[in-house]
Amino acid sequence: MSADIYQDLKQLGSNAALPNNPEEAQLERVQNPQADVSYNVRFTAPEFTSLCPMTGQPDFAHLVIDYVPAAWLVESKSLKLYLGAFRNHGAFHEDCTISIARRLVSFLEPHWLRIGGYWYPRGGIPIDVFWQTGHPPDTTWIPDQGVPPYRGRG
Template sequence: MMTERKGVENLSHLGSEDTKYTFEYDPTLLETFENNHPNRDYFVKFNCPEFTTLCPKTGQPDFGTIYISYIPDEKMVESKSLKLYLFSFRNHGGFHEDAMNVILNDLLELMDPRYIEVWGKFTPRGGISIDPYVNYGKPGTKYEDMAAQRLMYHDMYPEKIDNR
């Protein structure tokens, strides 16, 4: 049986026919709704294959896929607001590693999840690809231990790079 979704009345992006795309970094675009199942651990994963940002030095575009996985607590991020937020990096100058940390920090502040990880897999420029990974587990909980373990082993079996 489906439960009624709580906390959706304040969502301004979802269902709007007047979507505005912001080309400058804007974390205020992010919106949340209540987790209907806070008594259970489960992962929510977003795959964002069209992420773009600019090199802070050259202004050249960088393209990548961003993977965001989290175990929610009381709040969850609304997916359209996340899409608009990620789009706001389009004209933002920042190194890949910084962008992944900024995304994680903004989502931490927004939702206060039990666990979260952000992994960017960028297409090569100059013959090298950069794949920064960052995570967080709530201090003093099993999620803090989980974060340490996942960070240690996150890329033990890297994929063969033949598709980028």
Template sequence: MNELKQLGNETNYSFDYSPEVLEAFDNKHPDNDYWVKFNAPEFTSLCPITGQPDFATIYISYVPGKKMVESKSLKLYLFSFRNRGDFHEDCINIIMKDLIGLMNPKYIEVWGKFLPRGGISIDPYANYGQPGTKYEELAWFRMQRHDLNPERVDNR
């Protein structure tokens, strides 16, 4: 009956990129439009050139369709970036595309607030709305305005 494998079981952390740990469950309210938001303030990955660690808060917001991501599996998935060498922009797009593949949300956005390294911080933002729907229009609207009123960033 319960198809979730991570929740309620012993936690095994993978130090290698592991999209297969992501799990979804049925949305009990697929006809409602509502936001689900995750803030992951302990995200780490590696610079693909220097191997130095990068630290960020990852913000994931989505309007679910028929499926939703299970939070423990999301935590384990994000942890699996720990030894992955990708640029900040790649991490954000990979996370977004993996979540789209898992649950086909109506709308999703992923924003990374990376700590400065070498005197500069990078804050990549990506979003997606289902094509041909009002969510596609929402994606363009949010893309144009995503940083007009930035939230307070208190992790730097």
């Protein structure tokens, strides 16, 4: 595969503004030049933010997204802009986490995807949200996400 797999990318290498909301965000993808190999890709977003839909107060999470690509790879700048678009978006933790995973699954059609949404506590209760598309491929190494459960002072 040659560099022409990158020719349709619009955001990478340009001054792309942060989208106003997740619906306006444009995810971009490229052909997977290693589609004959089963491997895991991990994105970690330790400073993810969104807004509480009721109070407008900020919510913070450490997101870990693992996927085993098939024909497509997500372009990382477009993913960063998509995740950043949640900054002014009001939704509960569960909705944010699952919406991100479902959009990626729909867009990339990976062999497998999982997301861990490790939300920082507000009001004294941390909420962690986990989802995956099914069983990971047997031949692919999927490491632990490495985020310890919230323990407070305990």
